[in-house]
Every structure is written in structure tokens, then in C-alpha cells.
Amino acid sequence: MDDKVIITCALTGGMTVPAQSPAIPVTVDQIVREGVRAAEAGASILHLHVREEATGKPVADLELFDRLLTELKKETDAVLQPTTGGGRGMTIEERGSVLKFRPEMGTFNAGSFNFGIFPVAARDLPFADWERDYLEGTRDY
Numbered sequence: 001m002d003d004k005v006i007i008t009c010a011l012t013g014g015m016t017v018p019a020q021s022p023a024i025p026v027t028v029d030q031i032v033r034e035g036v037r038a039a040e041a042g043a044s045i046l047h048l049h050v051r052e053e054a055t056g057k058p059v060a061d062l063e064l065f066d067r068l069l070t071e072l073k074k075e076t077d078a079v080l081q082p083t084t085g086g087g088r089g090m091t092i093e094e095r096g097s098v099l100k101f102r103p104e105m106g107t108f109n110a111g112s113f114n115f116g117i118f119p120v121a122a123r124d125l126p127f128a129d130w131e132r133d134y135l136e137g138t139r140d141y
Contacts, residue, residue, distance in 0.1 A: 006044055006045065007042050008043065008046075008047055009035075010049075011031050011034050011038065011048060012026070012031060012049045012050075013049065014083055017120070017127070017128070017135060018131070019126050019127045019128065020120065024056070027053045028068050031048070031050070031068055032068065035072050035075070036072075036075045038078075039078040043078060045078060046072065046076070048072075050064035050065055051064075055128060060097060062097055062098070062100070065098055069082065069101055081107065082106075083098070083107060084098060084099070084108060085107050116139055117135055117138050120135050
């Protein structure tokens, strides 16, 4: 193949809930494992979110990001792109908090970003206690 491509892999996504797929990595160890697998398969950029390890809920926890980035740097030379897209209700300061890690690459959502995934809440899935409300909360996002 003569055409060069850059593959970015979003390992967990920030809005997908675990009830939608049991394959979503939740813990730092799981995300690291999947990041290494993605890099070995050809991804050169890893787009990263972290989640509460007990529930799988997306969070902007700097301690989790620190652990994740530290471990991934040991295991792969892929470009690490921690999200600044955040999640529902996050302030600008919270969204930019990962900049303290001086990432090689960042994301920036300028202007309107309509991201309603509330229809998923109507599906017959084995939702955890927090998931349906989380999805419904995107109705005005």
C-alpha cells in the first residue's frame, strides 16, 4: 500500500455506557491492555477517556489519567491523546485539566456540539443504576 494513513483508536469513548457493550475497557489496566493491542494492530494515536473503575462511569479523574498515561508510555510509543471533550456538565477548567500532563496531541470542540444519545436509554439493555440517567441527560447536550 502506497497511501499512508493515520489510525486513531478511541479506546472507551466518553459517552458509551458499559451496558451497550461488555467489551468496553473500564479499569486502567484494561484500557492499557487494549491500547497496547490497538497500537500493535496499527493505531498510531490513542484517544483516551477514563472511567470509575467500580462502575464504568466516565469521569475526569486526574489520578486515573496519570496512571493511564504513565502505564501506556511504558508499553507503547503511540501518540497519547487524553480527552478534553469531557462529559456532561464539565466546566472549561475540568475539560482542560489534562493539559497538566503536556499531551502530544489534544482535542478541541469549537462551537456547538450536539451529542444526544438519549434514545439508547429506551433500549432493553442491562443498565447499571447510573446509565439510564446518564444517557437521558444528553437530551439537551
